[in-house]
Amino acid sequence: MSDHMLTSAHPELVEGSVKGLRQALPERDGVQLLNHRADFPGLVTANGDPWHYLDTAATAQKPHAVIDAIARAYGRDYATVHRGVYARSADMTRAYEDARRKAAAFIGGREDETVFTRGATEGINLVAHSWGITNLKPGDRIMLSQLEHHSNIVPWQLVAERTGAVIDVAPLTYDGQIDLDVMAAMLTARHKMVALAHVSNVLGSVLDARRAADLAHNVGALLLLDGCQAVPRLAVDIAALDCDFYVYSAHKLYGPTGIGVLWGRAGLLDAMPPWQGGGAMIDRVTFARTTYAPPPQRFEAGTPHIAGAVGLAAAIDYVTGIGVEAIHAHETELVEAAQEALAGINALTVFGPRASAGILSFALEGVHPHDIGTILDEGNVAIRAGHHCAQPLMDHLGVPATARASFGVYNTLDDVDALVRGLDRVRRIFG
Ligand code: PMP
Numbered sequence: 001m002s003d004h005m006l007t008s009a010h011p012e013l014v015e016g017s018v019k020g021l022r023q024a025l026p027e028r029d030g031v032q033l034l035n036h037r038a039d040f041p042g043l044v045t046a047n048g049d050p051w052h053y054l055d056t057a058a059t060a061q062k063p064h065a066v067i068d069a070i071a072r073a074y075g076r077d078y079a080t081v082h083r084g085v086y087a088r089s090a091d092m093t094r095a096y097e098d099a100r101r102k103a104a105a106f107i108g109g110r111e112d113e114t115v116f117t118r119g120a121t122e123g124i125n126l127v128a129h130s131w132g133i134t135n136l137k138p139g140d141r142i143m144l145s146q147l148e149h150h151s152n153i154v155p156w157q158l159v160a161e162r163t164g165a166v167i168d169v170a171p172l173t174y175d176g177q178i179d180l181d182v183m184a185a186m187l188t189a190r191h192k193m194v195a196l197a198h199v200s201n202v203l204g205s206v207l208d209a210r211r212a213a214d215l216a217h218n219v220g221a222l223l224l225l226d227g228c229q230a231v232p233r234l235a236v237d238i239a240a241l242d243c244d245f246y247v248y249s250a251h252k253l254y255g256p257t258g259i260g261v262l263w264g265r266a267g268l269l270d271a272m273p274p275w276q277g278g279g280a281m282i283d284r285v286t287f288a289r290t291t292y293a294p295p296p297q298r299f300e301a302g303t304p305h306i307a308g309a310v311g312l313a314a315a316i317d318y319v320t321g322i323g324v325e326a327i328h329a330h331e332t333e334l335v336e337a338a339q340e341a342l343a344g345i346n347a348l349t350v351f352g353p354r355a356s357a358g359i360l361s362f363a364l365e366g367v368h369p370h371d372i373g374t375i376l377d378e379g380n381v382a383i384r385a386g387h388h389c390a391q392p393l394m395d396h397l398g399v400p401a402t403a404r405a406s407f408g409v410y411n412t413l414d415d416v417d418a419l420v421r422g423l424d425r426v427r428r429i430f431g
Pocket of ligand 1: 057058118119120121122149151152197199200201226228229249251389
């Protein structure tokens with residue numbers, strides 16, 4: 001393991017302290033912790049016991065409001081969009097386009113700049129293939145970072161292979177943030193795209209996105225932000241961030257799988273060729289020549305994920321009803337409580353910055369993260385163990401995998417408590 005140990009054991013809490021965890025946890029006064037557990041039917045085990053779900057960074061549980069909206073969309077409201085001449089289809093088209101407006105407004109964007117995709121992965125692939133293939137030439141450079149999810153690495157590698165562009169990797173600071181000082185020194189006029197995670201799915205580190213945008217724009221490059229982990233936990237305003245593309249997935253935002261959002265500046269989207277062809281994305285088709293619809297329809301070939309869009313709209317309503325800032329404050333309290341409690345466990349290393357947005361990765365010396373995950377599962381605590389689709393980051397940390405606890409609006413201090421009790425059990429089992 002390399003020198004990325006950011007939270008060392010607190011001697012006063014080591015050994016036996018876990019039993020007294022409730023007392024060891026600090027008062028969370030000053031910040032109103034949320035209590036939305038009852039909104040989420042998934043948070044019980046098959047036996048009806050509480051399920052301590054700490055894998056929200058992989059996918060969030062769904063509130064009743066979202067499940068009900070999806071059921072209605074597939075039930076009494078169901079019809080196709082954009083093509084039907086009957087009233088039900090017109091109503092569904094309105095719902096689908098309302099969802100687009102909400103998905104855009106949620107990050108401060110315009111609906112004509114907002115494309116529905118299958119998820120963040122597809123959004124990045126769309127930009128890489130459509131914008132990338134058209135604009136990148138041999139010798140052009142793409143700037144990524146050491147902490148990117150594979151979704152923000154592999155699409156660029158595929159495009160680099162086809163265009164002759166070269167990928168550079170911005171390093172991390174000692175506490176797991178993208179090192180923008182070093183990145184600034186690496187950027188050149190050959191860089192055409194800078195593509196970075198707004199929040200790391202492994203470390204919870206938050207990018208200074210505005211500075212990244214300024215650095216990219218100073219050399220004439222564009223900035224794409226992977227907002228998968230940011231959108232559920234930070235208030236995002238793309239105008240303030242000054243990015244050029246922003247992607248997110250509904251399923252990490254308490255919405256359904258299979259739908260996500262690509263926001264792009266109108267001028268960029270307008271100049272981009274279609275990525276996939278089919279119905280709904282055309283203006284006029286003849287065998288001699290086909291012309292395409294303007295964005296966003298140009299990038300939505302085929303029948304879209306209609307119920308998914310309705311579910312995403314319900315998720316956005318749910319989250320805005322609570323307030324992203326309140327969710328962020330709540331998760332921050334839980335992360336701090338977990339950091340303090342984990343610091344009391346011998347031989348446990350927490351990776352990443354103190355100011356983590358809802359995500360904690362850790363390792364327990366001598367225990368494989370999969371074993372941690374399995375033993376925690378026996379106590380109804382669900383964490384993720386593995387490389388988190390960020391193998392270059394694992395290489396940097398010098399570990400094959402980490403254990404990761406990630407928090408959501410529904411988590412409580414009981415979940416932190418269950419996590420720490422579970423880790424105590426892991427330690428006892430492994431001696
Ligand atoms: N980027 C980040 C930072 C992520 O956390 C994830 C999901 N783990 C993705 C991209 C990919 O998102 P999706 O699988 O929803 O396309």
